[in-house]
Amino acid sequence: MPSIEVKNLSLSFGAVNVLNAMNIEVEDGEFLVLLGPSGCGKSTLLNCLAGLLDVSDGQVWIKGRNVTWEEPKDRGIGMVFQSYALYPQMSVRGNLSFGLKNARLGKAEIESRIARAAEILQIEPLLDRKPGALSGGQRQRVAIGRALVRDVDVFLFDEPLSNLDAKLRSELRVEIKRLHQKLRNTMVYVTHDQIEALTLADRIAVMRGGIIQQLDNPKTIYNKPANLFVAGFIGSPAMSMLEGVGAEGGVQIGDLHVPLAGYDGGQVLQGQKVVLGVRPEHVEVGPEGAGLPAIVDIDEPMGSDSLLWLTMAGQQISVRIGADVRFTPGQAVGLRFDIAKSSVFDVESEERI
Amino acid sequence: MGELAPGTMTGPRGPKPRKRLSARNIMLYGTLIVAALYYLLPLYVMVVTSLKGMPEIRLGNVFAPPLEITFEPWVKAWSSACTGLTCEGLSSGFWNSVQILIPSVVVSIAIASVNGYALANWKFRGSEMFFTILLFGAFIPYQVMIYPIVIILRELGLFSSLGGLVLVHTIFGMPILTLLFRNYFASLPEELFKAARVDGAGFWGIFFKVMMPMSLPIFVVAIILQVTGIWNDFLFGVIYAGTQNYPMTVQLNNIVNSVQGVKEYNVNMAATILTGLVPLVVYFVSGKLFVRGIAAGAVKG
Ligand SMILES: Nc1ncnc2c1ncn2[C@@H]1O[C@H](COP(=O)(O)OP(=O)(O)OP(=O)(O)O)[C@@H](O)[C@H]1O
Ligand SMILES: [Mg+2]
Numbered sequence: 001m002p003s004i005e006v007k008n009l010s011l012s013f014g015a016v017n018v019l020n021a022m023n024i025e026v027e028d029g030e031f032l033v034l035l036g037p038s039g040c041g042k043s044t045l046l047n048c049l050a051g052l053l054d055v056s057d058g059q060v061w062i063k064g065r066n067v068t069w070e071e072p073k074d075r076g077i078g079m080v081f082q083s084y085a086l087y088p089q090m091s092v093r094g095n096l097s098f099g100l101k102n103a104r105l106g107k108a109e110i111e112s113r114i115a116r117a118a119e120i121l122q123i124e125p126l127l128d129r130k131p132g133a134l135s136g137g138q139r140q141r142v143a144i145g146r147a148l149v150r151d152v153d154v155f156l157f158d159e160p161l162s163n164l165d166a167k168l169r170s171e172l173r174v175e176i177k178r179l180h181q182k183l184r185n186t187m188v189y190v191t192h193d194q195i196e197a198l199t200l201a202d203r204i205a206v207m208r209g210g211i212i213q214q215l216d217n218p219k220t221i222y223n224k225p226a227n228l229f230v231a232g233f234i235g236s237p238a239m240s241m242l243e244g245v246g247a248e249g250g251v252q253i254g255d256l257h258v259p260l261a262g263y264d265g266g267q268v269l270q271g272q273k274v275v276l277g278v279r280p281e282h283v284e285v286g287p288e289g290a291g292l293p294a295i296v297d298i299d300e301p302m303g304s305d306s307l308l309w310l311t312m313a314g315q316q317i318s319v320r321i322g323a324d325v326r327f328t329p330g331q332a333v334g335l336r337f338d339i340a341k342s343s344v345f346d347v348e349s350e351e352r353i
Numbered sequence: 354m355g356e357l358a359p360g361t362m363t364g365p366r367g368p369k370p371r372k373r374l375s376a377r378n379i380m381l382y383g384t385l386i387v388a389a390l391y392y393l394l395p396l397y398v399m400v401v402t403s404l405k406g407m408p409e410i411r412l413g414n415v416f417a418p419p420l421e422i423t424f425e426p427w428v429k430a431w432s433s434a435c436t437g438l439t440c441e442g443l444s445s446g447f448w449n450s451v452q453i454l455i456p457s458v459v460v461s462i463a464i465a466s467v468n469g470y471a472l473a474n475w476k477f478r479g480s481e482m483f484f485t486i487l488l489f490g491a492f493i494p495y496q497v498m499i500y501p502i503v504i505i506l507r508e509l510g511l512f513s514s515l516g517g518l519v520l521v522h523t524i525f526g527m528p529i530l531t532l533l534f535r536n537y538f539a540s541l542p543e544e545l546f547k548a549a550r551v552d553g554a555g556f557w558g559i560f561f562k563v564m565m566p567m568s569l570p571i572f573v574v575a576i577i578l579q580v581t582g583i584w585n586d587f588l589f590g591v592i593y594a595g596t597q598n599y600p601m602t603v604q605l606n607n608i609v610n611s612v613q614g615v616k617e618y619n620v621n622m623a624a625t626i627l628t629g630l631v632p633l634v635v636y637f638v639s640g641k642l643f644v645r646g647i648a649a650g651a652v653k654g
Contacts, residue, residue: 052547073553085544089566098562099552146552 001064003028003154003186004049009058011044011210018044019210021058028153029184033197036207037233042190045207046156049188050079062154073102075154078147082159084139086131092142093127096149117148120179137168144179157189161196173199194234198222206230223341224264228350231277231343237307239277240317243347246272251344254313256292262340266353273347280307280320282338285327291334296327310335403427403622410618426619430627434620435611436604437596443624446604450584450631452515453600457522458579462572465527469534470560474546484535491528499592506593513595521593522583530575537571538564573639581632601628 004026011019018041026032034042047053049060051072059068067075086095093114100110118124121141131139140160147155160176161169177200180187191197197204198218205215206229214226225231231239244253246268250260258276260268268274284291285308294312301323308319308327312335319335327333344353398415403426405419432442439445471477472484502521503512511517541564549559565572590600599607605628609621 047547050547050551052550071553072547072551077551079548079551081544081548083542083544085542085548087545087549087563098549098554102553102558146548 001028002026002061003030003063004188005059005061006045006049007059007061009045009048009055009060011041011048011053011056017210019048019055022210022212024205024212024215026186026188027202029186031180031187031189031200031202033201033204034188034190034207035194035197035204035233036192036213038192040207041210042192042207043158044210046079046158046188046190049075049154050077050156051075073099076152077154077156078150078152079156080140080143080147080158080160082162084131084136084143084163086139086142086146088131091128091130092123092134092145095131095142096127096145099146099150113149113151117145120148120182121145136164137172140164140172144176148183153185155185155187157187159190159192162191162193169196176200194236198234206233208233224352225277225343226352228275228277228345231345231352235279237280237318237320239279239343240283242276242278242312242315242317244274244276246270246274251276253315256313258292258337258339260339260344263342263344264340265344268344268353274353275345275347277343277345278317278337279341280318282341283317283319284336284338285319285321285325286334286336288332288334291336294333294335296329296331296333298329299327399622399626403619403626405619407615407617407619426617427623427627429617430608430620430624434608434617434624435613436599436607443601443604443608443627446599446601447627449515449594449598450600450602453518453522453590453594453598454580454583456515456519457526457583458576460519461523461526461530461579462575464523465530465575466534466565466568466572467560468527468531469536470538470564471556472531472535473538474559474564475556484531487528487531489528491532495525495588499588503592512593513598515594515598518589518593518598521589522579522586525589526579526582529578533575533578534568534571537568541567577635577639580635584631 002025004024006022006024009019009022010017022045024032034045036042044053048055049062051060051067051070051074055068059066061067062075062077072079086092087098090098096114096117097110100113105113114127115124118127121144123138123141123145126134126138126142131142134142140163143160157176161172164172173196176189180200189196189200201218203215203217204221206213206221208229214221214230216226221230221234225234225239228241232241242251242253242258244251244258246252247257247270251258251268251274253276292312294310294317296308296310297316298309300307300309303323305323306321306325308321310317310319310333317335321327345351346353401418402410402415404422404424406421406423406425409420430442431444433440434442436443436446468487472480506512506517506520509517511520545563546559549563554562584600585602586600587602587606590603591606594600594603605624608624
C-alpha cells in the first residue's frame with residue numbers, strides 16, 4: 001500500500017492554475033524530493049498534502065485513507081518549514097510539547113517522546129532555551145524535532161535547509177539522510193537545490209508550472225531526462241545542447257555527422273529536428289583528428305577538475321576534464337561522446353527520443 | 354576587547370569622533386526646542402493659573418508664577434464646582450468616565466483583535482469584502498449616524514445608559530482597531546500559523562497560545578488609542594449617556610462654560626488638567642511601546 005497517493009490533484013488561486021491534475025504515489029518509507037524552479041508549485045503541493053490548503057479538485061490519500069478534507073492534525077503528518085516557524089515565546093521543550101498537549105497526551109508520554117527526539121537530534125542541552133537563543137542549525141533541528149515527536153509515518157519538509165549557510169546545509173543534509181535511514185518513514189522533501197535532491201532522494205519529481213515533468217530515481221533523472229526542461233534543469237554545469245537533424249544512423253550537426261550507435265533510447269528519424277544533449281563528463285577530449293573536431297575557447301579550472309568550453313560545428317559545448325590537463329584557447333582537439341549516456345530530444349515535442 | 358595583545362590593532366583608536374556643535378545639530382535641536390516650548394507654554398500657563406487665587410489672577414500677569422500657592426481651585430474643581438444642576442465637582446464625572454472607559458476598551462479590543470486575527474489568518478469566502486466594508490465604516494462622518502443611533506438605542510432600551518454608550522464606543526472603535534490588528538497579524542510569519550495548525554491547535558488555541566503572546570505591542574497601541582479616544586470623547590457622552598452618567602469631559606465643559614457668577618479661571622484650569630491627566634499618564638507610561646507597535650503594524654498591509 002502506498003504511503004501517500006495524490007490523485008488527479010488540481011489547485012487554482014482564482015484564475016491561476018498552480019497545480020494541474022497531479023498524480024503521485026509515494027511508497028512506504030520512500031524519500032521523495034519535489035524539485036523545480038521557484039514558483040512551480042512545490043510548496044503548494046506540500047501544503048495540500050498537509051491539509052493547509054484546500055484543493056480545487058482531486059484527492060489526497062495517506063496510509064490508505066482519503067484525507068482530502070481532513071484537518072492537518074488528523075492526517076498523521078509532521079511538517080518542517082523553511083523559516084523554522086518555532087513559537088518564539090515558548091522554550092524548545094514548549095515547542096516540542098505544544099502539539100502533544102493539543103492531542104491531550106499524558107505527561108509521561110510527552111516527556112518520553114521529547115527525550116527520545118532530543119536524543120536523536122542531539123538537542124538535549126537546548127531544551128530550556130527560547131528559539132531566539134539558538135543558532136540557525138539548532139533551530140532547524142528543533143523544527144525537525146517538532147515533527148519527530150508527533151510519532152507519525154509521513155514527514156513533509158519545505159526547503160528546510162535553504163536558510164542555512166553552505167557548510168551547515170551539507171551537515172544537516174547528511175543528518176536528515178541518517179534520520180531517514182534510522183526511522184524509515186516516508187518523507188516528502190521540497191527543494192530547489194539539485195544537489196540536495198540528487199543526494200537525498202529515492203525518487204525525484206521534477207516539476208514545472210504545476211506539472212510533473214519526470215518522476216523517477218535520481219540516476220534515471222540524471223542520465224535519461226524525460227525532456228529538454230529536465231535535462232537543462234538537472235546537472236551543474238548544465239548539459240550541452242547541440243541542435244541537429246536526424247541522419248542515416250546518427251545526427252547531423254552542422255557539417256559533422258555524429259553516429260548514434262549504442263544510444264539508449266528510441267529511433268531518430270531522418271530529417272527529424274533534434275537536440276543532442278551531452279553532459280560535460282560524458283565527453284572525452286583527445287588530440288586533433290581523433291573524433292569530432294572542435295576548438296578550445298576557455299579553460300576554467302575549478303579545483304578538483306576543470307571545465308573546458310569548446311566550439312564544435314559552430315555550437316558551444318562544455319567538457320569536464322581532469323585538473324592537471326591544460327589546454328590553450330584556440331587549440332584544435334578531437335571529441336568523443338559517450339553516446340550511451342547521452343540524450344536526444346525531439347525539438348518539436350521537447351521529449352526524449 | 355581588552356584581551357587584545359598590544360600592537361594588534363593598526364587602525365585609528367579611541368571613540369568615534371563626534372561633532373557636537375555641527376550646523377545639523379543646531380538646526381535639529383533648535384527646531385525641537387522651539388516645538389517643545391510651543392506645546393509646553395500653554396501647559397505652564399494652566400498650571401500656574403490653577404495655583405493662584407482669583408485676586409492674583411485679576412492682576413493679569415498670565416506668565417508670572419503664583420505669589421501665593423493655593424490648592425483651593427483643585428479641591429473645588431474635584432469636589433464642589435457646579436456642573437449644571439449639581440455642585441459636586443468633577444469627581445462624579447471621573448467615576449462615570451472610568452465606568453464607561455473600562456468596559457468599552459476591554460470589549461472593543463477583545464472583539465477587534467479576534468476580528469483582525471480571523472481576517473488575517475482564516476480567510477473565508479468574502480473576507481476581503483467584509484474587511485473593505487468595515488474599513489469603509491471608518492470614513493463615514495459621525496454626524497450622519499448620531500440620530501439613527503439614538504433611535505436604535507431607544508428601541509434597545511439602552512438610551513441614556515452606560516451600557517448604550519459602551520456599545521457605541523465599541524462599534525465606532527471597530528474599523529480602525531480591526532485594521533490595526535489585521536495588519537499586525539498579517540505581518541507575523543504565515544508558517545508559524547501553519548505550524549500551529551499541524552500541531553493541532555484550533556482557532557482559539559492558535560489565537561491565545563501562539564498569536565497573543567507575540568502581540569503585546571499592538572495590544573498596547575490599541576489600548577492607548579482607545580483609552581485616549583474614549584476618555585476624550587465629548588459628543589457621544591453628551592448625547593447617549595444621559596445626565597446622571599455624564600463623563601468627565603461633559604462635566605468639564607459645564608464647569609468652564611457655566612454662565613452663572615464670575616469666571617473662576619483657576620478652577621477651570623485645574624479642572625482641565627484633571628480631565629487631561631488620564632491620557633497624559635497613559636502616554637508617558639507606554640510611549641515606547643506605542644511607537645514600536647505602530648511601526649510593527651505598518652510593515653505589511
Ligand atoms: N495565496 C496565493 N494566491 C495566489 N497565488 C499564489 C498563492 N500562493 C502561491 N501562489 C502562486 O502559486 C505559485 C506556486 O507557488 P509555490 O509557493 O508553491 O511555489 P514554490 O514552487 O514553492 O516556489 P519557491 O521555490 O519559490 O518556494 C506561484 O506562482 C505563486 O505566485
Ligand atoms: Mg516554496
